[in-house]
Amino acid sequence: MPELPEVETVIRSVAPKIEGRSILGTQRFSALVMPEDCTAALVGQTIHSVSRYGKHILMELDRGVLDVHLGMTGKLLTNGAETPYTRAILVLDRGRLLYDDIRQFGRIRYHERGEATDELGPDALTIGPAEFAERLAARRGRIKPLLLDQRFVRGLGNIYADEALFRAGVHPRARAARLSAHRAQSLHQAIVEVLTAAIEKGGSSISDYVDAEGRAGSFQVEHQVYGREGEPCIRCGRPIRRIVLAQRSAHYCPKCQRV
DNA sequence: ATCTATTCCTGGCTGC
DNA sequence: TGCAGCCAGGAATAGA
Numbered sequence: 001m002p003e004l005p006e007v008e009t010v011i012r013s014v015a016p017k018i019e020g021r022s023i024l025g026t027q028r029f030s031a032l033v034m035p036e037d038c039t040a041a042l043v044g045q046t047i048h049s050v051s052r053y054g055k056h057i058l059m060e061l062d063r064g065v066l067d068v069h070l071g072m073t074g075k076l077l078t079n080g081a082e083t084p085y086t087r088a089i090l091v092l093d094r095g096r097l098l099y100d101d102i103r104q105f106g107r108i109r110y111h112e113r114g115e116a117t118d119e120l121g122p123d124a125l126t127i128g129p130a131e132f133a134e135r136l137a138a139r140r141g142r143i144k145p146l147l148l149d150q151r152f153v154r155g156l157g158n159i160y161a162d163e164a165l166f167r168a169g170v171h172p173r174a175r176a177a178r179l180s181a182h183r184a185q186s187l188h189q190a191i192v193e194v195l196t197a198a199i200e201k202g203g204s205s206i207s208d209y210v211d212a213e214g215r216a217g218s219f220q221v222e223h224q225v226y227g228r229e230g231e232p233c234i235r236c237g238r239p240i241r242r243i244v245l246a247q248r249s250a251h252y253c254p255k256c257q258r259v
Numbered sequence: 260a261t262c263t264a265t266t267c268c269t270g271g272c273t274g275c
Numbered sequence: 276t277g278c279a280g281c282c283a284g285g286a287a288t289a290g291a
Contacts, residue, residue, distance in 0.1 A: 071284090103269055103270085103283095103284090145261095207271090208270095265287100266286100266288080270282105274281105
């Protein structure tokens with residue numbers, strides 16, 4: 001599932017192919033993926049740059065921004081063939097950009113410049129340790145659901161939240177505000193390290209994820225808790241446990257991670 | 260403020 | 276082999 005490292009990898013692979021290209025037309029737009037039809041507004045505009053906002057892919061156009069969120073199974077493909085799951089196509093002056101999405105949890109939205117957009121928290125990769133600790137201290141809730149809340153920090157999803165908590169030795173049910181300064185700092189460091197390492201491996205490919213050229217990532221082989229329920233902890237050997245927290249699965253080691 | 264439940268969607272499992 | 280039923284989960288939403 002695309003989280004910060006996967007989205008970053010998609011952007012790095014898609015940007016050189018579409019920056020500077022102009023949009024000649026659109027094809028096959030799924031109403032589910034694009035709740036408000038903006039296809040007419042896109043035609044004739046040039047894609048100036050592609051950047052990441054949390055898990056959002058932002059394409060800067062002449063008069064606005066095209067916001068692509070991959071959801072669970074979304075793919076942005078520059079050289080892919082159409083499939084039954086191709087939900088949207090941008091016809092460019094050189095090539096086409098396909099948006100494939102099996103489950104259609106992804107969304108494509110267009111905002112004219114100046115229009116209000118959703119305000120999310122600081123980016124998980126660039127937030128500083130002091131600001132991170134300060135934001136933690138202000139929250140009463142449990143740490144795992146907080147890490148998944150894009151208004152708290154943007155970019156983390158279920159995989160990297162679990163992986164960061166394990167690396168920092170923090171139990172997913174730990175209360176955010178009760179973490180010591182030292183543990184808050186460890187968690188911040190673990191988040192930055194795990195995201196950086198995952199970007200270097202082109203992200204995690206569990207089921208569907210590939211970059212804009214169809215290449216899978218390889219960080220899934222370095223997962224230490226996610227998807228390892230019942231398997232031995234790499235540190236202490238105890239079986240990794242899976243619980244449901246805030247309607248999400250949380251994987252952790254009952255010995256190495258403390259509340 | 261925080262928490263839970265629900266909805267969206269469909270391929271791929273599981274179990275009979 | 277076939278098929279029903281369940282699961283994964285990001286994010287929005289409603290309600291407690």
